[in-house]
Amino acid sequence: MIIKFIAAAVLAGTPLLFGTVGEILNERVGHLNLGVEGMMSIGACAGFMVGYITDSFALAIIAAFLGGALSALIYAVLTVTFFANQNVTGLTLTIFGIGLSNFVGVYMIGKSPDKTLKLPENITAQMRSVNFFGLEELPVVGELFFSYNPFVYIGIIIALICAYYLHHTKMGLNVRAIGENPGAADAAGIKVTMLKYINIIIGGGICGIGGAYCAMINNGGVWISDNVGGLGWIAVALVIFAAWKPNYAILGSFVFGGLRILKFYAPKSIFPFPNAFYDMLPFLITAIVLVASSMKKSGGAQIPASLGLNYFREER
Amino acid sequence: MANQKAVREPLFRVVKRAEKTRNQIFLLRFEAVILSLIAGAVFILCIGYNPLEIYGTIISGAFRSKMAIQATVKYAIPLTISSLGVTLAFRMRFWNIGAEGQIIVGAIFASYFALFHADWPHAVLVIVMLLAGMIGGGLWGLIPAVFKVKFGTNETLFTLMLNYIALHIVSYLRDGPWRDPGAAGFSKIARFNKNAALDKVLGVHFGWIIALILVVLVFIYLRRTKQGYEISVVGESQDTARYAGMNVRTIILRTMFLSGAVCGLCGMVQATGSDVTLTTSVAGGVGFTAIIVAWLAQLNPIMILVVSTLFSVLEKGSGVVQSSFGLSVDCADVLQGIILFFILGCEFFVRYAFVFNKKGGDK
Numbered sequence: 001m002i003i004k005f006i007a008a009a010v011l012a013g014t015p016l017l018f019g020t021v022g023e024i025l026n027e028r029v030g031h032l033n034l035g036v037e038g039m040m041s042i043g044a045c046a047g048f049m050v051g052y053i054t055d056s057f058a059l060a061i062i063a064a065f066l067g068g069a070l071s072a073l074i075y076a077v078l079t080v081t082f083f084a085n086q087n088v089t090g091l092t093l094t095i096f097g098i099g100l101s102n103f104v105g106v107y108m109i110g111k112s113p114d115k116t117l118k119l120p121e122n123i124t125a126q127m128r129s130v131n132f133f134g135l136e137e138l139p140v141v142g143e144l145f146f147s148y149n150p151f152v153y154i155g156i157i158i159a160l161i162c163a164y165y166l167h168h169t170k171m172g173l174n175v176r177a178i179g180e181n182p183g184a185a186d187a188a189g190i191k192v193t194m195l196k197y198i199n200i201i202i203g204g205g206i207c208g209i210g211g212a213y214c215a216m217i218n219n220g221g222v223w224i225s226d227n228v229g230g231l232g233w234i235a236v237a238l239v240i241f242a243a244w245k246p247n248y249a250i251l252g253s254f255v256f257g258g259l260r261i262l263k264f265y266a267p268k269s270i271f272p273f274p275n276a277f278y279d280m281l282p283f284l285i286t287a288i289v290l291v292a293s294s295m296k297k298s299g300g301a302q303i304p305a306s307l308g309l310n311y312f313r314e315e316r
Numbered sequence: 317m318a319n320q321k322a323v324r325e326p327l328f329r330v331v332k333r334a335e336k337t338r339n340q341i342f343l344l345r346f347e348a349v350i351l352s353l354i355a356g357a358v359f360i361l362c363i364g365y366n367p368l369e370i371y372g373t374i375i376s377g378a379f380r381s382k383m384a385i386q387a388t389v390k391y392a393i394p395l396t397i398s399s400l401g402v403t404l405a406f407r408m409r410f411w412n413i414g415a416e417g418q419i420i421v422g423a424i425f426a427s428y429f430a431l432f433h434a435d436w437p438h439a440v441l442v443i444v445m446l447l448a449g450m451i452g453g454g455l456w457g458l459i460p461a462v463f464k465v466k467f468g469t470n471e472t473l474f475t476l477m478l479n480y481i482a483l484h485i486v487s488y489l490r491d492g493p494w495r496d497p498g499a500a501g502f503s504k505i506a507r508f509n510k511n512a513a514l515d516k517v518l519g520v521h522f523g524w525i526i527a528l529i530l531v532v533l534v535f536i537y538l539r540r541t542k543q544g545y546e547i548s549v550v551g552e553s554q555d556t557a558r559y560a561g562m563n564v565r566t567i568i569l570r571t572m573f574l575s576g577a578v579c580g581l582c583g584m585v586q587a588t589g590s591d592v593t594l595t596t597s598v599a600g601g602v603g604f605t606a607i608i609v610a611w612l613a614q615l616n617p618i619m620i621l622v623v624s625t626l627f628s629v630l631e632k633g634s635g636v637v638q639s640s641f642g643l644s645v646d647c648a649d650v651l652q653g654i655i656l657f658f659i660l661g662c663e664f665f666v667r668y669a670f671v672f673n674k675k676g677g678d679k
Contacts (some may be wrong), residue, residue: 032472036414074657081330082664087411087472088611089660091604096653097644106644107363225646233476240473276488278634286470287477296470308411308472312330 003143005258010152013257014219015153015228018210019235020242020249021162022068025203027239028166028179032307033074034090036207037232041121043068043208044215047065049108051119051216052223056228057150060216061209068208069201071097076200080193081161084311094232102225109223117223124221126150138263153215156250158206163247175199179304182311183301192311205234234260237286240293243302247265250290256282333669341666348662352655359650363643370637370647377636378629383443384636386519390590391628393523394419394582398606399613399620400534401578405457406540406607407615409551414460414475415579417482418453422580423450423587424486427505427594430587434509437636443511445584453580454573456482461572462519465565479603484611486596494594514589521589528621530578535617547571579603608656627652 017038026033033039046067050058075093078084109117119127129154130145166172175184178192186192215227236257242248263278293302336344357367378388398415405412426449429441436444456478463469489505496506510609514521538544546567549557557564582602587594609627634648 026482034472034476078657078660082661083668084660084663086613087413088607088656091413092653092660095601095608095649097658099649099653103644103646103650106646110642162598176519230480233480236473237477264414274488275490276484279487283477283480283484287474287481290474290477291463291469293469294463294467303470307470313640 001265003140006254007143007147008261009258010148010254011217011257013253013255014148014152014155015161015210015213015231016235016238016256017249017253019207019232020153020238020253021159021246022207022210023235023239024166024242024244024246025199025206026072026164026248027244027304028175029199029305030179030182030304030309030311031075031079031196032086032090032165032238032308033072033075033093033148033198033200033203034087034091035071035097035204036235037228037230038090038094039068039071039075039204040208040214040228040235041094041097041101041234042071042211042213043205044211045104046208047212048057048117048119048215048223049104051123052117054106054189055120055122056243057123060123060212061154064208064212065205066208068211069205072201072204072207075204076197079310080196080200083312086310098226098228101228105223105225108279119216119221123216127216127221128132149217151209151217154209158209159250160248162206163245168248168264175208176304178311179306182306183313186311186313207235210235234282235285240290240303241286243293244304259285317480326529328670328672330668331671332667334523336666343661344665346664348658352658355658356589356654357467359654360647365641365643370641370643373637373640374633377633377640380520380636382519382657384632386481388625388628388632389520389524391631392624393520393527393607394586394590395601395609396527396580396621397523397530397582397585397600399609399624400530400617401453402580402603402606403534403575403613403615403617403620404538404547404571405575406610407551408547410461410464410572411472411474412457412460412572413458413472413607414478414573414576414603415582416599416601416607417475417479417590418456418576418579419583419586419599419603420479420482420486421456422449422453422577422583423598424482424489424583425449425580426584427508427587430508431506432511436511442514442588445512445588446581449580449584451580453583455576457572457576457579458569461569465568472540483596483599486594486598489594490596490642501599506654507593508588512588513592514585519583523585523589526581526585530581531617531621534578538617541633542569543567545635570647579606605652608652612659670673 012132019040023033023036043064045065050063051057071093075089078089079086109115117169127149129147130150166175174185175195177190178195182192190258214231215223219227234256238249238252242252259278259281261274333513339362360367360370377384379385398419402412402415426445429448433441457496459478460469460471460474463474464471491503494505495503514523516522516524538547546562547563549560550564554564583598586598591598605627609620609623613623630648630651634645637647638645
């Protein structure tokens, strides 16, 4: 029972992991991108449609990444180069992304012969599980570590790479400097604009893969509208919970994944809470974490100081 | 010499430029709208339709009959009211992304009276619901403001979380205490008594009158009162406000209460006027669209009325496009997005300019 719960929590948390890591890359350069939901939706659409047409898992993932990255490029051009308001741009990206994704979905359904979009056999088989040469047959350990679909492992690897990149490379140090004080970073000779673009675009691409998870896995390989369904917003919340660190995001997203499915597993006799309470829990916990982290002034490595503010070199 | 070579000049740089005249700014925005319509047309062409035909259908679809016009107005009401609400906070540079939640809580407060005190005289009930909606939304808006002034908690993220907490309060009420015992299958909240529904004026519930009154009130409040002036000063610079002897904390708390109250009023109007019940989709994304409307309208109440009317035309017209061309209604969202992307981009040229660096030569 507990093992089943943990395995289910990991699966429920994986799309969040992509969204969160992508958003962390954004927020680390000081850009609060509220377009996660939109970037995920576009990634979902690009990934699913390419998977549907080409029947190749690898191409689908690449398409999802490119879809998310392209939509993030719109955001980057508007906020980094054109100094547009970040909140408004992000929200627009969300509305635009969900709209475009649904629109293309309906359009493709209209073109398909049997009026539904279902992923073909080959790609479904590729997505189902990863071959660990028998390790997955082991009791307990097999189910806990080796039973998942490839997205889970891709997500963890990406998160670890991002953690290494942000905290153990010179470029990552520069990125964190930009997030804290872009003016000082600029004066120190760091290429602020270029790094901002790189982070936002790659972050968007990672969000896009998370969207592909929602579209390709969550509904058994059948396209439905609004398939991201608010997970992008939970990811924005999770960034706070993960204290802007990709390696915390791994644990955090599995915890939040657990919260998402807790209502199916928690014994009602011991915890007589209504379902709505469980649905609310991720947001409630995040709100509490947000307040708690703002209460202790010397929070150390917490929210990037320049978050939400655009940087114009000639302004101080 | 080698040293000079190492320094690479970027292709262009950004400079601030002198304030433009009103006409120039208007022209710039007009160009942006035209460009966005062209971009939208390219998008429509790509999927194999005639853009002029689609645009024509959107406009004629929104006004083709009395029913259609009423439906368009019905879209515009919540959009206008909640845009006015967020404008109050945005003028102060307080990023209230929580209109969605404030609408919902306003609707919950109003619904309480609609469900359990439907026997009160109609006029009394409506006024009580109106006040309840405002108080509910106001209190929900006050929460992030309190934490902002006390601990500096990031208001964008906090108001965002409160949206979803409010949403799940409704689903709790729907599944639990307020569940309609008569409903078979899915749980839902009972339809309100007729006595609790807003009256209709010219075929549409009188929320449109409330919206118009609010446009005028918010305009006067922001432009002609001391409190409105204080909001602008705090928005420009909190230090300046403090230096001028203003109580910044009080101003933030008061303004956020008002901002939430206006959004809460929107929730009351939606629940009692449009839906005549309380559902989880009482806000249905209006709170987010309102932020876009407010921004497009440059936080100007009169322009908000114009922009939200245009958005409603787009929304209603897209419904007609769906029925006559088989394209999904989501094309409204796509077009809205494209238009706003262009406007956001064009705002840059109001205040800044690109200067292209000449290759070599004089520096």
